[in-house]
Amino acid sequence: MxxxxxxxxxxxxxxxxxxxxxxxxxxxxxxxxxxxxxxxxxxxxxxxxxxxxxxxxxxxxxxxxxxxxxxxxxxxxxxxxxxxxxxxxxxxxxxxxxxxxxxxxxxxxxxxxxxxxxxxxxxxxxxSGELGETPDIADLANQIAQIKALLTQRQGITTTPAPIKIDLTPREQSVLNLVTEGLMNKEIARRLQTSVRNVEKYVSRLFSKTGTNSRTELVRFALEHGLTK
Missing domain, CATH: 3.40.50.2300 (Response regulator)
Incomplete structure (x- = not known):
């Protein structure tokens, strides 16, 4: 094309x-x-x-x-x-x-x-460089919009999320918290003073540990099971 x-x-x-x-x-x-x-x-x-x-x-x-x-x-x-x-x-x-x-x-x-x-x-x-395949920016922005919509919906729910035990390292927890805020990898890297490549690595680990395939699914999973702090 x-x-x-x-x-x-x-x-x-x-x-x-x-x-x-x-x-x-x-x-x-x-x-x-x-x-x-x-x-x-x-x-x-x-x-x-x-x-x-x-x-x-x-x-x-x-x-x-x-x-x-x-x-x-x-x-x-x-x-x-x-x-x-x-x-x-x-x-x-x-x-x-x-x-x-x-x-x-x-x-x-x-x-x-x-x-x-x-x-x-x-x-x-x-x-398509050394960081591997990069998600389409429009698709990523759409995921961020969905994440923010989830957060807005969550604010009106008073029920306690069903807890689940997943062993996360302190850095994985920090990355998860920032993903849940709707931040993109570049913004997370700046906030944590690390490289974008490291952030991508941690996000990939979070996908693996939670069995999710996208940022939206990850945030939904984290909210439903009380993984954010």
Whole structure:
């Protein structure tokens, strides 16, 4: 399957020209004429990469990027800025906001293709690297949302959970408590001052000890059997 791209630009001529070139290069492209439309498309499906203009009405590219980076689902989603704002200060602002690449207009379409291919290749390599297969970020965000829903439901229940004895190490217990709070591995690693790889190892052990297969199942099991402290 070809990589899925989202192109956001308020200039119809440029938008269609870039879309056509990307499609001719083998990519599947969705287009939006402004950041609001782009955000709505992101809610429907997560692309492999976003290409966005900066100078757009109402919500500009910097605000659109911040909106993405503030959402756990899109924190690692590659973003390329296409813009007429070519000053060094503009590029610095883009990189500080979390953009992955910055291509001032007018640009060579072949350079854009090279940037897109490179970013997607790097993202794929990261997801399948030495840490093993990484869960899809949208799926993980959905699990976190389900966990928070479980916690909300639990707050209205006064019955005592059925206790069960499972031998957990102090670090496994700490990781379980933070998973139950709805934190992702990166946040847990930061909280416990350890590596993401170690957190993944502890989460895997928790799955094994509780007979669960996902974070949602793990949290539900922990709440039902009083494993959190």
């Amino acid at each position: 070809s990589a899925q791209l989202l192109l956001v630009d308020d200039e119809p001529g440029l938008r269609e020209a870039v879309k056509d070139y990307l499609q001719e290069s083998g990519f599947t492209v969705q287009v939006a004429s402004n950041a609001q439309e782009g955000w709505e498309l992101l809610q429907q499906t997560t692309p492999d990469l976003v290409i966005s203009d900066i100078m757009m009405p109402q919500v500009d590219g910097y605000q659109f990027l911040k909106q993405m980076r503030d959402d756990p689902r899109f924190q690692t989603l590659p973003v390329v800025f296409l813009t007429a704002k070519g000053m060094t200060t503009d590029r610095i602002q883009g990189y500080q906001a979390g953009v992955d690449a910055y291509l001032p207009k007018p640009f060579d379409p072949d350079e854009l293709i090279a940037i897109v291919e490179n970013l997607i290749a790097r993202r794929t390599a990261t997801h």
